[in-house]
Amino acid sequence: MQPSELKNLKIAVVGAGYGGAAAAKALSLLGADVTVYEQANRIREVGAGIGLRPATMNRFREWGVFDAIARVSSPSEYFEILSATGEPMLKETWPAAGAQVHTHLIHRGDFIEALLGVLPEGMVRLGHRLESVLDDGDGATLTFANGETVGADLVVGADGIRSVVRRELFSDKEPVFSGEHAYRAVISVDDAHGMVTDDNLRMYIGRGTKVYLLPLRHRGQVSFDITALCPDGTWTPQVTKDDLVATVEGFDERLVNITRNLDMDTVNIRAVYDIDPVGTWHSDSVVLVGDAAHSMLHHQGQGANSAIEDAGALADALRQADSLKEGLALFQATRKPETDKLQAISRQGWTEDEIDDVFPGQKPAAAATQE
Known part of the structure; x- marks a missing residue:
């Protein structure tokens, strides 16, 4: 046009x-x-951390908003998949795209705030x-x-x-209900039992459960996410601390302890759907x-x-x-x-x-x- x-x-x-x-x-x-x-x-974005891939960061560079996003995120070199008890299974560098070589880890709230912050005043009603x-x-x-x-x-x-x-x-x-629940919280790095020492995503896989540790070290925090199989398709299910701990049974004891110490009032709980x-x-x-x-x-x-x-x-x-x-x-x-x-x-x-x-x-x- x-x-x-x-x-x-x-x-x-x-x-x-x-x-x-x-x-x-x-x-x-x-x-x-x-x-x-x-x-x-x-605007109030709940949840926890996400990774912005290089192609996404390149779009922000193209639109002139890269710095606004980079200020509230941490560049990450690789992601790692481990067994429930911590045995390495896969370690790969994030795919690169063009000039921007890093995936950036960011809190969802910071992300939407930064995006809306670069729009002209009055554009959002x-x-x-x-x-x-x-x-x-x-x-x-x-x-x-x-x-x-x-x-x-x-x-x-x-x-x-x-x-x-x-x-x-x-x-x-x-x-469409996936048959899963997602339990998401943001905790202090100090409460991560020494499991977060860099800016790289780690996922622990056990039977029926995945646990994600996504560092947000620019905030002094880590996104702690549990995805677990569950037949309850209620959009916002009622889940107890005992329910959460049961999903990580057999995992690294540090992950179990993180789960035990969660403040349930801060945990975002939802059934997982797509279309x-x-x-x-x-x-x-x-x-x-x-x-x-x-x-x-x-x-x-x-x-x-x-x-x-x-x-x-x-x-x-x-x-x-x-x-x-x-x-x-x-x-x-x-x-x-x-x-x-x-x-x-x-x-x-x-x-x-x-x-x-x-x-x-x-x-x-x-x-x-x-x-």
Whole structure:
């Protein structure tokens, strides 16, 4: 599209998470008129740490926001996979991409705060919960719970795994339970029993359980994550300290002690869901990005990275194409084969025997796809 066409483009982004904030930044750099609508009255990202891959960091460099992200993250050289009791199984350097050779480890809260901090004041409008979206072909109209109605040339649905935009226009399939729970906390490095001495991610694998230690040493902290098989698909299940300790039975005693010492009020507990691949991500005036388009399980650590890549690819496609319609088609053609692959790989988390132990005679939908 011509620069003059891009500057006349009115874009409404639904959702101020990773994908929405990144899309807003990338699209605003094209000169478009961008507004982000977020349902929350204040931004508060829960959870723990994530790794930003080199390709993601290169996007931030391209957008001129690399320093803002680097200030609140730690560069990491490699990741390591170990047995439950600490025997080395795999050690690999992080893949490199172009000028940026490091993966950066960052707290989710710091990440979203840094992303939103590089957007122009007033671009993000809080307290806007989307109720419906009407696509008339030449544009789209959003209706929010507060009664406000907004029209746009392009709507970017970045509203997460339970996306209203996806459900209204592209797919009414419900999220799929993986058969897992994720328990996430951030603790002091001093409480890690000497297990964190550098800036590299380590994952300990036992029967039915994975434990992640992701250093956040720039904060003097470590992200402590447990992923465990569990048949309870309640979105926010009720879990006790004893339940958590039982998941790490047989692990390195230091990991068991970390678990025993967790303050349950600080542990983020959730059942783990993804979605099946969505056949079409776009119309002529609406497009999905991030979890709204391709929510995936966290085993490959690619959810946030894929959302950032979506934002960059969408801006690239609009710049390269002759029209908005062609740009959205190019975006999907560029990104969907990659995210379809990542969704499938991310579901390959457990062996059949381990699944049968927890789900005798029945398997959750995501686990069943691994066979």
